[in-house]
Amino acid sequence: MDNENSLENEKNNSKKLKSIIIVISVISILCIGILSVFVYNKVSELKNMEIVVVQQANDILENENTISNLQNEVDDLKINLTEEKSISTNLLCRNLYPSYWFSGINFSYNGNKAMHRDLENFVENMGDEITNSDWDTIWSNVDVAMHKITVKDNIRYYFITYYDDLEYDIKDSVFWVDKGCYLDYPNK
Numbered sequence: 001m002d003n004e005n006s007l008e009n010e011k012n013n014s015k016k017l018k019s020i021i022i023v024i025s026v027i028s029i030l031c032i033g034i035l036s037v038f039v040y041n042k043v044s045e046l047k048n049m050e051i052v053v054v055q056q057a058n059d060i061l062e063n064e065n066t067i068s069n070l071q072n073e074v075d076d077l078k079i080n081l082t083e084e085k086s087i088s089t090n091l092l093c094r095n096l097y098p099s100y101w102f103s104g105i106n107f108s109y110n111g112n113k114a115m116h117r118d119l120e121n122f123v124e125n126m127g128d129e130i131t132n133s134d135w136d137t138i139w140s141n142v143d144v145a146m147h148k149i150t151v152k153d154n155i156r157y158y159f160i161t162y163y164d165d166l167e168y169d170i171k172d173s174v175f176w177v178d179k180g181c182y183l184d185y186p187n188k
Contacts, residue, residue: 093181101126107184109172112137112145115161119174122183123149123157144170159183 094102105122108114116135123130128151135147143163150156158177162170174183 091181092185093176093179093183096181097179102183105183107172107174109161109163112143112147112161115145115174116147119147119149119159119161123151128152128155 101122103125105118105125107118112135116133120130120133130149130151131154132150133148135145138144138146138160143165145161147159147161148156149159156178160175160177162173162175164170164172173185175181176183
């Protein structure tokens with residue numbers, strides 16, 4: 001009987017062991033399944049992140065190209081501005097005629113009467129004797145005037161004065177018509 005009990009005990013133990021093995025196998029399979037789903041989801045997230053990173057890298061390259069193109073445009077504009085300043089500098093009378101003509105001359109731009117006095121001082125500075133002078137406005141809607149100054153031997157000098165007018169993009173300046181240059185040119 002002991003043998004029988006022992007055999008039955010062994011069978012029961014064997015059944016219990018098989019049950020434990022089956023339970024452990026099922027739990028292992030479930031864990032592997034859950035782990036597989038988790039890994040699959042992480043891989044999918046990484047692929048989606050890779051797509052986003054590639055798109056952002058493309059956006060960065062596109063922005064860098066745009067910045068490069070804009071920098072080239074700025075450089076071109078700087079060159080054009082330098083050329084324009086060079087042209088206007090070449091049109092300054094101070095660079096073309098004796099410096100003593102311009103000694104102590106400052107243009108006030110406080111109206112045509114004051115400007116006319118400044119221009120008369122300029123002509124006298126050149127050593128000429130004024131015999132007659134006057135001025136007339138050129139346009140009624142913009143403050144631009146033609147100043148005529150006559151000196152001995154009936155020589156006339158003509159100057160056009162411009163006063164700041166933002167509406168017409170006009171800046172303070174004085175153009176000497178006879179010499180084809182600016183006595184005063186805007187630096188604004």
